[in-house]
Amino acid sequence: SQTIHQWPATLVQPVGSPLSLECTVEGTSNPNLYWYRQAAGRGLQLLFYSVGIGQISSEVPQNLSASRPQDRQFILSSKKLLLSDSGFYLCAWKFPGVVEAFFGQGTRLTVV
Amino acid sequence: GDSVTQMEGPVTLSEEAFLTINCTYTATGYPSLFWYVQYPGEGLQLLLKATKADDKGSNKGFEATYRKETTSFHLEKGSVQVSDSAVYFCALGRAGGSYIPTFGRGTSLIVHP
Numbered sequence: 001s002q003t004i005h006q007w008p009a010t011l012v013q014p015v016g017s018p019l020s021l022e023c024t025v026e027g028t029s030n031p032n033l034y035w036y037r038q039a040a041g042r043g044l045q046l047l048f049y050s051v052g053i054g055q056i057s058s059e060v061p062q063n064l065s066a067s068r069p070q071d072r073q074f075i076l077s078s079k080k081l082l083l084s085d086s087g088f089y090l091c092a093w094k095f096p097g098v099v100e101a102f103f104g105q106g107t108r109l110t111v112v
Numbered sequence: 113g114d115s116v117t118q119m120e121g122p123v124t125l126s127e128e129a130f131l132t133i134n135c136t137y138t139a140t141g142y143p144s145l146f147w148y149v150q151y152p153g154e155g156l157q158l159l160l161k162a163t164k165a166d167d168k169g170s171n172k173g174f175e176a177t178y179r180k181e182t183t184s185f186h187l188e189k190g191s192v193q194v195s196d197s198a199v200y201f202c203a204l205g206r207a208g209g210s211y212i213p214t215f216g217r218g219t220s221l222i223v224h225p
Binding site for chain 1: 143144146148153154155156157158161163201203205206207208210212213215216217218220
């Protein structure tokens, strides 16, 4: 069966520091991968999605970037964090031939 | 493009009360519809789904019926429990390779003992 791993679960980082969040999917190949952000009490904001290795689409211009170095690995990065980058970050995957998406457990990022 | 609208929260109920969370959608053709649940501090879990008109998805006492004529997919449960307190997301999906799932803004449910 397919599983998705996302780490770390919690992160506290100072303003101006770099960021790297990692997401890995097991048990499938060539998934579509997504990064979402959820601000406190808010809905889901799509940040990036990828349909293949090295293919990244950005939905919102901002301080973040994403990369997909391997088929089942999706990384969210920042060179210098801002206070406004605080939030709950969710990775999700969807097999192209299947209608539903599946989510990781999320990373709570607090920028101080 | 596709969109999903769900009722604003929070919805506050007493234990054993009846629950309805409204969801309507705008889309062409026949998308699939979902409800996801997010417990505090966790990711989203797929609660139920329906893939064609008049389908009823059900799980853990929750159910929702895909109504093409009213473009709706309302979530219902006959008797809620404190453990049902969570945020519920209505969503729309398609099997296309590059399709991005579309989510509503989420509805917070608070159930009091």
